[in-house]
Amino acid sequence: MEGFKNKDENFEIKSFFDSMARVMPQGSVYKDVPHFINENGNYIFCRYWEPKTPPRALVMIIHGAGEHSGRYLGIASMFTKHSLFVFSHDHIGHGQSEGKRMSVPHFRVYIRDSLQHFDMMVNRYPNLKVFILAHAMGGTIAIYVANERQSYIAGVIFIAPLVLLNPESATPAKMCCARVLYHIMPNLTLGYIDPQWLSRAQKEVRSYENDPLNYHGPYRMKFTVLVLQAVAKLEKVLPTITWAMLILHGDADKLCDIRGSFLLYKKAASSDKTLKIFNKCYHQLHREMPRVTAEVFQLIGKFKVQTWSTEDKNYSSKEKKSLNFAIVRTVKLSAFAIITPLKLTAPPGVCTCDVKHGDPEVAVGSTSILPRGCAVEVPLEYINEKSLD
Structure with missing residues (x-):
């Protein structure tokens, strides 16, 4: 019938006109920027860093709570120089994505959206393996994502992952009170993140404070409890992990308990795993003092080479020989x-x-x-x- 559009075509047309009308939190229109629409109809802002040469692998960057994907430009640039295609998105309620700031009905929404983006890119590049780089709460999300897509994973790089509840602040009594208050007073303010805890480099602290895409408001009861519940369930997941991993953590980190990184290293069934502790360093090792950040970048590059040496199927035996892996x-x-x-x-x-x-x-x-x-x-x-x- 002339003029007839099937269901998928109608959906695409509707999505196109919706994107023309949907305005980002900062005032721009979504039709002008990369994005995808999640299962709840929210527009999720994306970033893509494509190498100049054909990509040899994909890298998914999963950012932490209160920040956004744009803060990983330096790491993304390092990957693209080695012919890796990097992709990331701002979590719902973060950065340039839709949604009430730092608020989700369930923690699973973060995982679900990440899986959706992951699958989009794997479908686009079906022959490429995927690395994941994740920071803080992004590490929590990454464990769930990588575990549900193990066959696609080349390796996971964790920077100060959130894996373990702090035993001093998460006693059984306090957790019980938190669950009660979660239902009674979900918007109860618990406090703010002190930017001084992020890095010893004052330049990086000022960068965080002056970035309008970061969340600078208070952390509320509902969000905090949802995160803690997701973290509490991780311990059962860790023994099922088989992918290669690199874990980097500063021993002066006040935001993510370093004992979580030790637990991840100990419990994971992976045969290829490395844990590196940085002395007197804070939370954002990729934005620490220049010497520390340089070492972090070097370790990430080295991990990539080591993982490819044994697992990357995109290199022929002739290529591996010529590269002297x-x-x-x-x-x-x-x-x-x-x-x-x-x-x-x-x-x-x-x-x-x-x-x-x-x-x-x-x-x-x-x-x-x-x-x-x-x-x-x-x-x-x-x-x-x-x-x-």
């Missing part, structure tokens, strides 16, 4: 040991050993003597196995 593992020395590079095929940067109390560098072609109890990370072919347990 080396399989890396962590070993613990029980006595003085000699690590002798026998081959000179490792890529740049892989020959650096992460050794506690000194971090000496093992130079190509040299012999290094390392003390008892060191945890060393080196390519397998560089290890004199006789020196190890």
